[in-house]
Amino acid sequence: MNKKLQFIFLFILFTASIFAQKSNDSLFFGINFKWKLQPLELNQNYSSNKDTLQINVLKFYISGIEINYADGTFFKEKNSYHLIDIENFKSFSISKSQRKPISKLSFNIGIDSTACVSGALSGDLDLQKGMYWAWQSGYINMKIEGKSNSCKTRKNAFQFHIGGYLTPNYAMRKIKINSNSKKQIDLVMDLSKLFEEINLSETNSIMIPGKDAMRIADLSVKLFSEE
Template sequence: MKRYFAISSAFAFLALALFQLSCSNDNEPTVGTGSIVVNFSNMAGDAKVALNSATYTNAAGEDFTVSKLNYYISNIKFTKADGSTFTVPKDSSYFLVREVDEASQILKINNVPTGNYAGIEYVIGVDSLKSIEEPENRKGILDIYTGPTNEEAMYWNWNPGYIFLKFEGKSDSSTIANGKYEYHIGGFGGRSGRTLNNIKTVKLSFGSQAASVTTTATPQVYIQADILKIFDGPTKLRIAEKPGVMFEPFSANIAENYANMFSVKEVRNN
């Protein structure tokens, strides 16, 4: 009888504990999700970039036009005022911004937990872990055989890896045939040995503006990328001296420059 009572008491205690846990879960608020749209606008100072038409002047006084401007945005993370963060799932966090394609400049991030966000962080380029995955695991915007990545030649087959930023145009200061300049910047640190690592992380604050994500309202974050900063940063880039830069040590200087070309213009809450 005593043993039967002890077993019965144990079952009763377990049942009560499960009931209390169930009630506790029922009372806990469910965190909803919504979306944030991040808009990239490529600028040359105060002027919107216009391909193959407008002429701009860099910090060295060199005039130039722009024929191509592409860059990867990846590994996006949003930060709340209390310091907590939401990291966008990796496979949903790769984008190729192309000046020729306005739709590519609008990044919609879904399944974002509701709340007020105070800033954004992202990588310019493609991280090393993704870069060394098998091609079948790099689809969509990272597909090196079809789609925009292949169409825009944003991958080096001769030196396997993504081109993080491709910036081309013409300038009378160039010493390359037809007055062209070409800056193709990549390098994720190497597969089997240490090489150039031009992966850059950008952290931007929304300032006094908060992106308020709800289940029904989608905030819009507007980010400007000033291409003049590619020429004017820690290193002054002169077309006359460096009209073409690809996988070489100087590319690190250009990456350092363009890491500072982004700024938040405004946040709009719908």
């Protein structure tokens, strides 16, 4: 076999191996952002509680991913920290599991105390991502910003930066999804369910751990469901 044919043969083998690897790394869940039945888009008007509001920023951490498969096997992701950002389409899906039917999916909204006190970290936990307060408060689990005429603030802005890793203000929350044994789970995050529970004229700025942040953290569990 001459060198040209040998190169072509090796290239085909390499391409096939890459394709096989990608097919094994199946997408095991993705997130669709919605406002009730509508797709959620930034800087668009949405109605809630006789109010009209816009979402300008939506970021949150998913961590501690665990999967129960229909065949009885179990998967727990190591170093499981993912920053979901509505402005970054690639962050909407996570694909590191085997391609077989899933019976249950669980994950956390937020960052655990171990990561919060670990100092400078990389990847989605990099401090340059803008999701870290300081070592006393740790990571921001969820960041939601926008504007509404109900907010008597500068430019009618509201800001919810939800976090906290110390008792009694431990803001990480666990989500559990029971699946109908599908190989891929499509999640819906319906942000309208959060604002149905909030009076923006009274609550429009949460920037530190505390009672108000804990309430939003509790409500965040209700936002996710299987599509």
